[in-house]
Amino acid sequence: MILHLSSVPRPDLNPRALLQQVAPYRKPRPGRSLTELAITALPFVLLWTATWAILSAGYTAGLLLTIPAGGFLLRLFLIQHDCGHGAFFSRQKSNDWLGRVLGVLTLTPYDYWRRSHALHHASTGNLDQRGVGDIDTLTVSEYRALGRMGRCHYRLYRHPVVLFGLGPAYLFLLRHRLPIGMMKNGWRPWLSTLGTNTSIALVGGVLIWLMGLKFFLLVHIPITLVAASLGVWFFYVQHQFEQTHWERSPKWAFHEAALYGSSHYALPPLLRWFSANIGVHHVHHLASRIPYYRLPEVLRDIPALAAVSRVSVRESFGAVRLVLWDEQKRRLVSIKEALRT
Numbered sequence: 001m002i003l004h005l006s007s008v009p010r011p012d013l014n015p016r017a018l019l020q021q022v023a024p025y026r027k028p029r030p031g032r033s034l035t036e037l038a039i040t041a042l043p044f045v046l047l048w049t050a051t052w053a054i055l056s057a058g059y060t061a062g063l064l065l066t067i068p069a070g071g072f073l074l075r076l077f078l079i080q081h082d083c084g085h086g087a088f089f090s091r092q093k094s095n096d097w098l099g100r101v102l103g104v105l106t107l108t109p110y111d112y113w114r115r116s117h118a119l120h121h122a123s124t125g126n127l128d129q130r131g132v133g134d135i136d137t138l139t140v141s142e143y144r145a146l147g148r149m150g151r152c153h154y155r156l157y158r159h160p161v162v163l164f165g166l167g168p169a170y171l172f173l174l175r176h177r178l179p180i181g182m183m184k185n186g187w188r189p190w191l192s193t194l195g196t197n198t199s200i201a202l203v204g205g206v207l208i209w210l211m212g213l214k215f216f217l218l219v220h221i222p223i224t225l226v227a228a229s230l231g232v233w234f235f236y237v238q239h240q241f242e243q244t245h246w247e248r249s250p251k252w253a254f255h256e257a258a259l260y261g262s263s264h265y266a267l268p269p270l271l272r273w274f275s276a277n278i279g280v281h282h283v284h285h286l287a288s289r290i291p292y293y294r295l296p297e298v299l300r301d302i303p304a305l306a307a308v309s310r311v312s313v314r315e316s317f318g319a320v321r322l323v324l325w326d327e328q329k330r331r332l333v334s335i336k337e338a339l340r341t
Helices: 015-026 030-055 059-084 092-106 110-123 140-144 148-157 160-173 188-211 213-239 254-260 269-274 281-286 292-301 303-307 313-321 335-340
Strands: 264-266 310-312 324-326 331-333
Touching: 015 254, 015 281, 015 292, 030 059, 030 213, 030 292, 059 092, 059 110, 059 213, 059 269, 092 110, 092 188, 110 188, 140 324, 140 335, 148 160, 160 213, 188 213, 213 264, 213 313, 254 281, 264 281, 264 303, 264 313, 281 292, 292 303, 310 313, 324 335
Parallel strands: 264 310
Antiparallel strands: 324 331
């Protein structure tokens, strides 16, 4: 008999009371923030430059360096992510300008992305408000109602090669170049996107002038793709796990969805560092203004949170096949299981 994780009782916690408990951790520490920025940005620049230098002598060694460089670029994106939540510095203007600068490196228009990400936080786990800043997820009944082509399209979309390979490349290289989905929200998304695109063109133009188009593409594109694929993987695991939480609007509640619809991805120390503690995602969704470097403090001081929505690395790989939400069983299931029942 297989024991599904969803059959294990959830800890009896009060999400609203927990929000009050974690409130003191929202205050950023300016010195720590600057240190985190320095120990991420400087190694990234050094690895980027080293990749260029080594590529001139041989492709293999240079391309190997794109993996750690991609890890540091991912970490810069997560600093940008904290800026978007107003969590990295106390002053919002400081968060915004750092976020905009980092957006040039991460190929992500800061103000446009911040808006779409805020919508993601506001609707996580709501079955009636899917489609903004999340992975498309159908219910079992919705999938059964699809025709043959619709089912093929969904299977293709949820295939790992598309989700973690082609999808991240499309998202960061192409989709972020236009404020898709935000065109009805006034001029700010356009200004953010066009400003970022212009800055990318200027910085890229200078680098191409210095090193040539060939080496620029061989350095920055692989680094970007490594960071993008890792980032999409972490985002996927944060909400796509068997015992996640989905609810229809009349019963949906923000605090419950934040705590139980976001995972605690239990990573080894090195991956926790490169992912800027984003695996403590249930706490992040409950109180998004907590700086990422203070999230381990929350787990240390409130031990009950460590067991909530916990997903191991091994479990996260198995979750890739769970692509449909079963409203009766209240868990994610595979297509095979959905069609069998």
